Amino acid sequence: MNPPEPLALLPKADLHVHQEATRYLDLVLAEREGREPYDWAAWRRRLAAEVPPGRERLLRIGSTQPVPLALDADDELFVARFAALMRDHAAAGACYVEVRCGGDVVTRDGFMSLFRRAERQVRAEYPRLRAEALAILVHGARDPRQTAAFAEGCVRAADEGLAGVDFLYTPYDTEADWTPMYRLAERFAEAGLGITAHAGEVSTANIAAAAAMPGLTRIGHGVHAAADPELMRLLADRGVTLECALTCNAYFGVLPEVDGHPLTRLVEAGVPVTLATDNPVQLGTTIEREYALAAGLGLGPERLADLTRNAIRAAFTSDERKAAMLAELAEAERARLSGGRGGPARR
Ligand SMILES: [Zn+2]
Numbered sequence: 001m002n003p004p005e006p007l008a009l010l011p012k013a014d015l016h017v018h019q020e021a022t023r024y025l026d027l028v029l030a031e032r033e034g035r036e037p038y039d040w041a042a043w044r045r046r047l048a049a050e051v052p053p054g055r056e057r058l059l060r061i062g063s064t065q066p067v068p069l070a071l072d073a074d075d076e077l078f079v080a081r082f083a084a085l086m087r088d089h090a091a092a093g094a095c096y097v098e099v100r101c102g103g104d105v106v107t108r109d110g111f112m113s114l115f116r117r118a119e120r121q122v123r124a125e126y127p128r129l130r131a132e133a134l135a136i137l138v139h140g141a142r143d144p145r146q147t148a149a150f151a152e153g154c155v156r157a158a159d160e161g162l163a164g165v166d167f168l169y170t171p172y173d174t175e176a177d178w179t180p181m182y183r184l185a186e187r188f189a190e191a192g193l194g195i196t197a198h199a200g201e202v203s204t205a206n207i208a209a210a211a212a213m214p215g216l217t218r219i220g221h222g223v224h225a226a227a228d229p230e231l232m233r234l235l236a237d238r239g240v241t242l243e244c245a246l247t248c249n250a251y252f253g254v255l256p257e258v259d260g261h262p263l264t265r266l267v268e269a270g271v272p273v274t275l276a277t278d279n280p281v282q283l284g285t286t287i288e289r290e291y292a293l294a295a296g297l298g299l300g301p302e303r304l305a306d307l308t309r310n311a312i313r314a315a316f317t318s319d320e321r322k323a324a325m326l327a328e329l330a331e332a333e334r335a336r337l338s339g340g341r342g343g344p345a346r347r
Contacts, residue, residue: 006301006336007291011095011128011329013311014287015196016220016243016276017085018136019101023281024081026066038066040282044251053253055173055202061252061279072105075114082118082131088280090126092288095308095325096315098132100166106135107153112160128328132163132317134196137184139170151184155191163316164194166220167213173202178209189215194316196243200224200231202254207231211240218242218314223249225271226262236270241314245278246293247285263297267306274311305333 023038030037043064051057072078082099089097105111112133119131135154137147154165165188169176185195194217200207201221210219211234222242225231235242244263249255256262266273275290277283291304299307312325 007288007295007304008093009332009336010093010291010301010304011308011325011332012093012287012291013096013274013308013315013325014089014094014276014290015096015098015218015241015274015311015314016245016278017089017097017099018279019082019085019099019105020279020281021072021081021102021105022065022067022069023279024084025069025071025077027281028077028080028084029067029071038064040284043282044284048251055254058202058252058254061282075110079114079118079121082115083121086118086122086129086131087126089131089277089287090122090129092286093291094287095128095328096130096132096311096317096321097287098134098163098316100134100136103135103137103150103153106133106157106162107150112157112162116161130317130321130325132315133161134164134166134194134316135162136166136168138168142170147184151187154188154193158188158191158193162193164188164196167195167197167210168220169197169199169206171205172198173205175205175209178206178213182212182214185216186214194218196220196316200242201249204228204231204256208234211235211238216240220276221245221249223254223262223266224256226265226269227256229269232266232269232271236272239272241272241274241310242266243276244273245276246290246297247283248276248278251283261293261297263294264299267299267303272310272314273307274314275307301336305329305336 027037047060051060115133122129137150167181169181189195195215196218197210198220199210204224207222207225218241220243225235246261277285277287308329312322
């Protein structure tokens, strides 16, 4: 898809991308070995033919590993696969990306310095790209000892620059007891970590509970809030930002509305919204494509710029980086309004 020029010039931000460890390792190795990478388009077609849309299909999201995860132990490959993810985002016009990584990755020795090494490599080519790392806690508190070790690791990594924690709690489609997560979230917030949580992707369950979590400022997905005016009011009043992944929602068939994505309804209700790729390799998308899809839903250039502005404001990064990105966004907006002259180069 070739987006119109104003969209190409707009700085974009992705607050919700999973690291896709073995998928990016496969891309890096395929290029080095001169072979084709794993065919994710065929995988998507197969899965769509075999598994009905909704929760069932969503559960298959991490079902295929194209190369062994053991390869990730190699520091050089580890850096290369993070750099590949960041480069994909930079090439798609992103000024900012937050990468969600598992607990084993975040607690790896020297994780943040390897992550920063990848970021420096990409910034040498795309100086406007900034990246931060998040830890994702999946099915927290099921194994208290493992959860405690994860929490320790995150707090330690916060000192080294880890930006935040994302909770992916279960049950996902019905109301869960979030109380144990609140205690953890409190501890993370005290350590200076940003807090977000996966909720409201497949139903309205857990949106209100997540929004009440100490320190939480964002929700991953949350699109089912569009089905409930009270939930939308709650999110708007608390300024909870939704990380919306249009391609992901459409492919897995989890939307609350039958006639398309409720993105514009959320925007009209005053809910701060941003865009996200979620699993770009597996889903065959880029952050530029997500913005083009949002344009297709009826968001004009100002509203698209708002998405980036929302993302920068809600980003788990330093005030210095936020100020620099907001200034670049303002510069791009001025260039757009003066007819595209003097706009920032895309890299
Ligand atoms: Zn996600």
